[in-house]
Amino acid sequence: MAKRLDLKDVDIYYGSFQAVDGVTLSIPPNSVTAFIGPSGCGKSTVLRALNRMHEVVPGARVEGEVLLDGEDIYAPNVDPVSVRRTIGMVFQRPNPFPTMSIRDNVVAGLKLQGVKNKKVLDEVAERSLRGANLWNEVKDRLNKPGGSLSGGQQQRLCIARAIAVQPEVLLMDEPCSALDPISTLAIEDLIANLKKQYTIVIVTHNMQQAARVSDQTAFFNLRATGEPGRLVEIGDTEKVFSTPTEKATEDYISGRFG
Amino acid sequence: MTDLPVTGGPAGAGDTGVVRGLPVTATIPEGHVRMPDTGPPPAPPPDEPAGATSSRRGDRLFRWLVTGSGAFVVALIGAIGLFLLVQAIPSVLVDQDNFLLSRNFDTEDPANLRFGILDLLLVTVEVSVFALVLAMPVGLGIALFLTQYAPPRLARPFGYLIDVLAAVPSIIFGLWGILVLAPVLEPVAGWLQAHLGGFFLFAPGNSGIAGATVFTAGIVLAVMILPIITSITREVFERTPRTHVEAALALGATRWEVIRIAVLPFGRSGYISASMLGLGRALGETIALTIILAGVQTPFSGSLFDGGATFASKIALSFAELNNDLSAGAYIAAGLVLFVLTFAVNALARAVIARSGAVA
Numbered sequence: 069m070a071k072r073l074d075l076k077d078v079d080i081y082y083g084s085f086q087a088v089d090g091v092t093l094s095i096p097p098n099s100v101t102a103f104i105g106p107s108g109c110g111k112s113t114v115l116r117a118l119n120r121m122h123e124v125v126p127g128a129r130v131e132g133e134v135l136l137d138g139e140d141i142y143a144p145n146v147d148p149v150s151v152r153r154t155i156g157m158v159f160q161r162p163n164p165f166p167t168m169s170i171r172d173n174v175v176a177g178l179k180l181q182g183v184k185n186k187k188v189l190d191e192v193a194e195r196s197l198r199g200a201n202l203w204n205e206v207k208d209r210l211n212k213p214g215g216s217l218s219g220g221q222q223q224r225l226c227i228a229r230a231i232a233v234q235p236e237v238l239l240m241d242e243p244c245s246a247l248d249p250i251s252t253l254a255i256e257d258l259i260a261n262l263k264k265q266y267t268i269v270i271v272t273h274n275m276q277q278a279a280r281v282s283d284q285t286a287f288f289n290l291r292a293t294g295e296p297g298r299l300v301e302i303g304d305t306e307k308v309f310s311t312p313t314e315k316a317t318e319d320y321i322s323g324r325f326g
Numbered sequence: 327m328t329d330l331p332v333t334g335g336p337a338g339a340g341d342t343g344v345v346r347g348l349p350v351t352a353t354i355p356e357g358h359v360r361m362p363d364t365g366p367p368p369a370p371p372p373d374e375p376a377g378a379t380s381s382r383r384g385d386r387l388f389r390w391l392v393t394g395s396g397a398f399v400v401a402l403i404g405a406i407g408l409f410l411l412v413q414a415i416p417s418v419l420v421d422q423d424n425f426l427l428s429r430n431f432d433t434e435d436p437a438n439l440r441f442g443i444l445d446l447l448l449v450t451v452e453v454s455v456f457a458l459v460l461a462m463p464v465g466l467g468i469a470l471f472l473t474q475y476a477p478p479r480l481a482r483p484f485g486y487l488i489d490v491l492a493a494v495p496s497i498i499f500g501l502w503g504i505l506v507l508a509p510v511l512e513p514v515a516g517w518l519q520a521h522l523g524g525f526f527l528f529a530p531g532n533s534g535i536a537g538a539t540v541f542t543a544g545i546v547l548a549v550m551i552l553p554i555i556t557s558i559t560r561e562v563f564e565r566t567p568r569t570h571v572e573a574a575l576a577l578g579a580t581r582w583e584v585i586r587i588a589v590l591p592f593g594r595s596g597y598i599s600a601s602m603l604g605l606g607r608a609l610g611e612t613i614a615l616t617i618i619l620a621g622v623q624t625p626f627s628g629s630l631f632d633g634g635a636t637f638a639s640k641i642a643l644s645f646a647e648l649n650n651d652l653s654a655g656a657y658i659a660a661g662l663v664l665f666v667l668t669f670a671v672n673a674l675a676r677a678v679i680a681r682s683g684a685v686a
């Protein structure tokens with residue numbers, strides 16, 4: 069199920085402002101890729117270009133190629149809605165639908181795809197909640213609103229919701245930045261498990277987290293303020309953290325960074 | 327009246343904030359007082375205590391001011407209510423008919439008053455509910471169009487246009503209704519009576535004047551309350567949290583599905599209370615209905631093609647000619663019932679808002 073992603077010379081714009089310049093990188097299937105870099109360098113922007121969420125901002129556009137197993141997701145005949153069904157996303161702040169029950173939150177995506185069979189939905193809800201390490205905590209209150217959970221639980225609920233539709237790629241934008249350390253650990257464990265089934269891209273500005281969870285790391289940076297962000301280097305996480313090829317990467321990960 | 331409903335919703339929400347904020351600001355001066363008390367005054371700069379005192383005095387003055395104006399409004403409303411009751415009760419006591427159940431409203435002879443509010447109530451409720459049934463879906467549609475579909479370049483002028491509709495005087499709506507709309511509606515009314523006449527709403531009515539019916543009046547009222555419903559609903563929809571919308575989009579929701587799972591659940595209570603405000607406006611609308619509705623001698627049958635009078639239009643039509651307190655009291659009593667009805671609708675709207683606020 070997991071698929072690979074290839075970016076070829078991707079430029080990303082917000083109206084006339086170019087936020088990202090010339091990103092080329094490959095994300096192999098069943099791997100975890102971490103995007104690191106100072107804030108404002110375009111990590112979220114690149115991530116959101118991978119499932120065509122970028123273009124929901126008025127005036128925003130992407131140039132270059134984003135290939136999912138070789139097929140350009142920006143080809144004219146491709147429906148962004150179907151891209152987003154294939155490439156799931158977890159956001160920085162947990163965003164369950166507040167009025168929906170926990171169960172309905174998990175199966176919201178399936179319902180959108182037209183699945184109505186209650187038994188199927190219940191099964192998927194349980195499987196996804198187990199997959200997100202949340203089942204034991206919520207199995208007795210599946211009909212309570214999603215907003216009634218703690219922040220860490222809500223984020224795992226959002227992960228359950230994203231994997232319920234069995235996407236091929238899972239994108240996570242700083243999924244732990246609003247969470248306490250215990251919830252963060254729970255989610256990092258979860259990511260290690262999810263890798264077996266999905267291709268994962270995670271934005272984080274926690275260097276230890278990148279080192280713990282990812283197979284490869286991409287470091288983004290700005291050449292100067294006001295300039296577009298760009299990919300400085302990408303490689304095996306171990307290598308990037310021990311012997312980076314670029315000086316800027318070394319400065320950033322060692323904390324010597326202006 | 328024109329733009330009051332537009333600001334009504336947000337102001338209502340803001341009100342509680344102000345009220346809640348008051349005790350907080352009220353505690354600050356206490357802190358100022360206590361702080362110097364705890365330690366010996368460490369030779370403060372000479373102008374600081376003066377500044378603190380004057381701000382404290384200003385604070386107290388402000389508190390008196392707001393408390394005073396609050397009390398004044400309550401007293402004023404109480405006085406008005408009392409006045410109306412004092413005027414109404416003697417008339418209701420000498421009423422020869424049942425005040426709640428009679429369909430007459432005969433106040434010619436103060437010694438022999440025969441009046442009841444049943445027909446007024448039925449006409450008022452039917453015309454208002456009919457207007458609401460028409461305006462609610464249209465208002466929802468416009469609000470969704472403006473917030474979700476229209477390009478911003480179009481949405482803004484279109485939104486202004488709707489707001490301008492709220493500024494058109496009622497009398498213009500009344501004249502437009504009877505002179506322009508009524509003739510246009512005639513064929514529609516004829517068709518409804520011919521094909522659906524078996525159902526009481528569409529039965530041939532008692533209005534002697536073509537188009538001077540509840541049907542025409544309800545449609546005009548619908549247009550009149552549309553701006554209230556639309557602009558409040560639009561504002562609520564605009565505030566749908568970005569995170570909910572993106573959550574839906576990221577699951578592969580189409581535009582309509584985003585509306586269904588993110589926008590509508592968030593905005594539903596706002597939409598309902600906007601509609602209730604619209605209903606409140608419709609219940610009290612006077613001059614347009616006075617112009618449109620034909621006066622009739624026969625009781626209200628429930629048909630949309632009846633004439634008749636609402637509370638407000640009845641009072642407006644008759645009040646000027648009254649020359650004694652007892653007859654006047656009959657109309658005041660009817661007005662009180664309208665007040666209670668409107669109050670109940672508003673209370674309902676507030677309850678809806680409060681309940682949804684607790685959930686969110």
Ligand SMILES: Nc1ncnc2c1ncn2[C@@H]1O[C@H](COP(=O)(O)OP(=O)(O)O)[C@@H](O)[C@H]1O
Pocket residue numbers: 082085087105106107108109110111112113114125297
């Ligand atoms: N919705 C937006 N509209 C305009 N500019 C944006 C928007 N979102 C982000 N940007 C700009 O794009 C650049 C990259 O932002 P972002 O991708 O959020 O950075 P990061 O996630 O690395 O902190 C920044 O200069 C930011 O100001």
Ligand SMILES: [Mg+2]
Pocket residue numbers: 111112113271
């Ligand atoms: Mg970001």
